Amino acid sequence: MKVGFTVNGEAVSMEVEPRTTLADALREGLGLTGTHLGCEQGVCGACTILLDGRPIRACLMFAVQASGCSVTTVEGMAAEDGTLHPLQRAFCDQHGLQCGFCTPGMLMSALHLLHRETSPTRRRIREELSGNICRCTGYASIVDAVQAAAEEMAAGMDDAAPTEVTGGTT
């Protein structure tokens, strides 16, 4: 069946089976392989994307359920000229990733947090990211990265508009 939604600001339309997961539609259908599958059981969080601004597990949702929605994936985080989002930059600076497999989901969860809270404490960050498993870093450097990005984004808001994230983020 045909399904249409917006991905990172662009309208897409594709033919899927009713059982095709949103993750498979993004990865196989649209070639957006930044969304990773770590468990296909909705636990590890690697496939986290934003659907109408809210984080969801793309492995637990059918593509047809996204009909008419706005999807943001990791590929939509950087600006069109390639300038990294403050969170992406902070993950690099703080060594918030090693193998990078959980990173897209971590970035999505962190983005959702920073959309709602401008200066979360370390404890808050740890709570909010507890749905994303990282096997490499031991987490502290990820918390460092989210904190650093929050500070940068908060400072940026004082004198300029924050980096715009494409897609229907709230």
Add this chain to the structure above:
Amino acid sequence: MTISTLPGDTPEEGGAVGTTVRRKEDGRLVTGHGRYVSDLRLPGMRQVAFLRSPYGHARLRRIDASAARTADGVDGVFTGDSAEIAAVGLRALSALPSYIETEQPVLARAKVRFAGEAVAAVVAGDRYQAEDAIELIDVDYEPLPATVCAWAEPEVPVHDEAPDNVLLQRTFEAGDVPETMAGAYLVLERELVTNRHAGNPMECRAGVALWDYADNRLTFWSGTQVPHLARNMLAELVGLPEGNVRVIAPDVGGGFGTKAVLYPEDVALCLMARAMRGVPLKWVEDRSEHLLAATHARDHRYLMRAGFAEDGRLLALEADVTCNVGAYSVYPWTAGIEPLMAGGLLTGPYRLGHYRCTVRGVATNTSPSGPYRGVARPASVFAMETVLDEAAHELGMDAVDIRRRNLITVGDVPYRMPTRLIDESGRYGECLDKVLDSIGYDGFRAEQARRREAGENPIGVGFACYNELTGLGRAAAAGPRMAFRTGHDACTVRINPDGRVTVLSGVTSQGQGLETTIAQVVADAVGVAYDDVDVRIGDTTESLWGFGAFSSRQAVIGGGAAHRAGEAVRGRVLALAAALFEVEEAKLKLEAGRVHIIGVRDELATLAELARVAYLESNRLPDGFEPGLEATRFYDPIRGAFAAGVQAAIVEVDRATGEMAILRWACVEDTGRVINPQIVHGQVAGAIVQGIGGALYEHLVYDEAGNLTTGTLMDYLMPTSAEIPELDIGHIEVPADNPLGVRGVGEGGTLGPNAVLAGAVADALGVRISRLPITPAVVWEAVQ
């Protein structure tokens, strides 16, 4: 996008080694443009799914795949009896006298030996179709009694060749244990059991195999940690010249040892690709399969008998170690990987003259055990440290004092351990001092006593001292006398005609950032900026040789090879400049991509100008100077580099619920010279957290029939950001005896947490912790 160095860390000013440069990998990984095997798409590619045994042990009477063969989208169905598959079996080889060689089939034949073993494979247009077809395969199993515990008598052996299931047994012996034990002031006997868990990288296993239609060539994209070894093994197994096999490990989403194994599924993919020439076959494992059938580890029992003097000196140790090696002798490492490491390093960083330890690897109807970060030592350190804690308790000594009394000191090194390994680190005391300072041990005992008096939740402290054996050269190579010896790696450094540097290194990376650290090493060895060095790894057609990622070896060995190759190329550049400008070579220096006369600020030539001559202007080449600027070098450290390490933690236990809170955690390791501080810190932190996961949460549990009862991530719990405390990680830098002075840091962190947390709970509550993991239920029961 440009990836440059961080502000303040400009390599030109003082070299790239020792600085936190920005990782070369990160640009693609944070933008969703990584290149993992699961992302690979090739024209005409087909998807593979495996049918896996639902029984832990059963005879295979009949497989009927006729319905699957005609299902929608199906291109092929293979079983263990398919001619292409049946021709090959995996036999992990060892020359150890007691070793019983057994065979692991590519797809099960005659019987299945663990739940999750691959029985059949379907090739179809997409994964959905492949999984649909799997369900149409009808298998007639005759269940057999399963054995899941390695220290229980088997009713039906796993392999006919080993009626008692023992695949390997060896005794380590030094000094005179019976006599020394007889004269000991205190003799302790303890039984300690550790929990089966696994590396469980976030990216499961994956592979794409393509057998060229016309040319007899195989390309295998795989998340392997050991591409060159995989090429060597695959060539032999499928009967191709090694030059016709190419293994490519692109970005890999974590390995931790789990991906250092050549799996039957890997070989099945390649054999099916041979049967379906010209069609790329892709298999991406899901987590259920991974928990069932990727290697497990750490399912051990230690029977410890230790003799101490009145002053706390460890006099003699007698141990009997049983490791559950699972259903097959893991290829190519063998069933010896865990038992031999356990026996070889059980005594850790402690002086000991009298040692007798029998280790055995016992087959069971469970997933095969394989290498997992720290191999056996998270368990053996737990056994050793528990014995020390209890001896201290019996002798009325402080836990720190008994360790100080027994630790190898700087004055002792090089120290010959009872198993003849040479510890040349010796800085345990220094690490311990720093750790005690970090956790605030001075005030701890008073606070502990105060809480006891006040009836508040108790706190306890636990310790682990360990020696991580890293970068093993040929003389100390781990492994049970396998058909290969893992001492060396190769590296090629090439200066391109434009003066930029391309490195073809034999190392592999599953997150450790080797593209970055090898570039740092080469930048300094050649004399160019970090940003002017590109590193290519993981493709067997590009690099000459590397054994891969295991035994914390790559910084030492791959780094050593990169350093040597870089220096050789710099020599070529200077020789060329000397001849062109008629200056004595010894007076020249290559720095930041420019050749100078030493002491003269202005350059003679840039590297780009010289490289152009070397490749494009042969008319200017000096007589006899071979065109091009490239060198390939091997490095083998011969011996290994021991890394001293100490961890300690303070925990608080809730008596009512058995829950534990980690209040402080400190770790100090001798990292040798640090190539990249941020990466070293990340390796240690990640390793500790995996260790904490193994100590508290992670447990692969089989029921008596051989069913894995923890088959999803909802049952197999890995730590998240919410459970993990802030860690205080420090290090000392004692240069090791290798070209860069480095020591491996990848695994040491995993060695401490079992011992630290068991010791801390025991200290808080005055109880014994003899089994892992330390769940709230275990603690609560201990309190009652």
